[in-house]
Amino acid sequence: MSEAFLIMMWPFLACLLLPGILVYMGLHVVRREIIFVDLALAQVAAMGICLAIVLGHDAHDWQTTVWSAGFTLVGAVILTLTRPSGLRVPQEAIIGIIYVVAAAAGLLLLSRSPEGNEELRRTLVGEVLLVRPSEVLHTFAIFVVVGAVHIFFRRQFMLLFFNPEQGRSQGLRLWFWDFLFYVLFGVVVTSFVRIGGVLLVFSYLIIPAVSARLLVTSLPAQIAVGWIVATVSSIVGLYCSYQLDLPTGAAIVCALGLTLLFIAIGKYVVRSR
């Protein structure tokens, strides 16, 4: 046990500091029913990484970050343009298509690269166990900036999500705020994907948000419940990963899933009494 603390400290800090903003954005995403938008943006960013690797850059070079960010930006533009406005196609369909095509394109690109399979797996499950202190701190700094932007423009973002009609009548340029949201969202998702992988990002976004919506109604309360769910599940997941020697990211995802299950059962029992 004497190593447990040293070994799990940085994964632990990563899982405490970083999901905060994911939980908050998850509440927006669930509310707007664009649940798979993070998978789509993460996959588009991963496609950028794949292309950079094929062009001969290393996964950790700055060029790779630029490619990945550029692709995310393009993804954000597409998502903004396809915001449902009388189109007969639901946006969820577009999001699904972006995800699948980006994933397939990544596969095609990496089939020419020797470490292709390895990189693909890494984008999926991440390596939260081996996260470097500098990675945690950099990502946290990025998240603080994104969080600050969200707090500064909270009026506009709230209107965008909860009352777009009223926003439009107040002269809010919805497309701009939509675009800004997707860009910030893309930045958050892609920087956390490099640490935790697509599965963990999706879980931190959606599961605490869904749990919170099962229990409480006001946004501040939902944020609080979401954070508690994320923190408790992270601790349980990390503990089990260490004690039972399981892959860390997957253990946290399952802990989140189990927490949601318990909350749902608990709610059912309380209600049926």
Next chain:
Amino acid sequence: MNTKFLFIKMILAVNLLSGLAMSSHAKLNVVATTSDFGAIAREIGDDLVQVNVLAKPTEDPHFVDPKPSYIVKLAKADILIEGGAELEMGWLPPLIDGSRNAKIELGKPGRVLCAEGLALLEVPATLDRSKGDIHALGNPHFMTDPINACHAAERICDAFSALDQEHSATYRQRLDAFNKHLDEKLVAWKKQLEPFQGKRLVAYHNSWPYFANRFGVKIDLFLEPKPGIPPTPAHLAEVITTMKRENILIIIVEPYQNMKTAETVSGKTGATVLEFTQYPGGVQGTEGGYIELIDYLVNTLATALSKERSAEEHKP
């Protein structure tokens, strides 16, 4: 926030207690990256060492999934034995960083690089990613040549002796016994494969040049178009044509490689698929150790080749 600090405090308290409980252990704590080094370390260390192996013998040593226990094992290690030819470079360095164990840092007597001092094959003239998963130091699968295993055993023995001088004579004795046994076996193995000199075989991945060189067979046709790149239809078609033209009837596959690809090719050519492994325990019958492993490989290959020969002789 309170829960967080409570959790940290609890962990710290347990750490202190368990730290006091285990103060000294007499056995050398050895960690090997793969089971071939592990088997030789057991041979030489025997009752004087405790050996842990990181990669499963059925796992691709290029890509190993990191788990918390690996860092724990590395943190407790007195000695880390690795190939040192970039085979483990994708996963080992971050695990070592995570273990924060000064004893196994590069250059310390507790870090054994088995390839050090060996002349590796296929050292590339230029490094170019477009040629596939090329290793700058040469082909890292050197342990399939028993002579290289002797070299690795010597390096392991040196490290044991340096860190546990009290028993250095015992280690030296066991090394000599191991080398003697291996030398005797080598004569027998060579004799067994003598009738098949120059035979050409197909392998999934380029892991066998050392084995091929030592035993006089040719393993230079691969199902992978380039090392580490999954087989493509066009490349497989080319391999099948070559196999038919040259009447090549054996395909070597390792446990973590795609059996289906090999079976497809075998279905088109009538070739036999042989389960090979570089690691003791990778295939049933190789669990005993390094010598049992090579025994298995040579026997399997000799049996398949002699069957092929007798089938040819009986053709009208």
